[in-house]
Amino acid sequence: MKYTITDKSRVDFTAQAPMHTFRGWAVEGMEGEIDIGFDSLELHHIKVSVDANCFDTGDAGKNKAMVDFFELDSHPEASFIMTECREFCRMENDEYKMTVLGILELSGIRRQLPIVCMVTKNDEMMIIDLQFKWSFKAYGMKAPRLLFMTVRDIVDIKAHLEFILVKD
Secondary structure (H helix, E strand, C coil): CEEEECCCCEEEEEEEECCEEEEEEECCCEEEEEEEECCCCEEEEEEEEEEHHHCECCCHHHHHHHHHHHCCCCCCEEEEEEEEEEEEEECCCCEEEEEEEEEEEECCEEEEEEEEEEEEECCCEEEEEEEEEEECHHHCCCCCEECCEECCCEEEEEEEEEEEECCC
């Protein structure tokens, strides 16, 4: 069964610095598709991308600093493409758990990582909720400094992705 992402999807990120929390999100600019078999518990394909210029912190100055730091003008897309499904199991009712290995590309840098997803579905819709930790060091970057504060290496990322069944 093939599904495509809807405009009700959202990605949030949180970075910590001494005495300050930086929050951001993307609620626009997302594209994605998934090919999945719930009866056979097979995940054939996932690709999700977001226009990185749609990342927002609610503050124009922080947005500009983020665009400059990650060179988002030169690398305007962030994406995740599955390379392997390591786990796909039914939990209760119409809930499933998947562990997916894939390539996360940000700022033109590609790294492989595992992501654990919780999936809920009904007849025509599927929701994937996930969270994972992202590291500046793993991407070969030094964490940014803002004024006298250095952002901690680990950024918490969570996503709520809604998909709708593609009718043939």
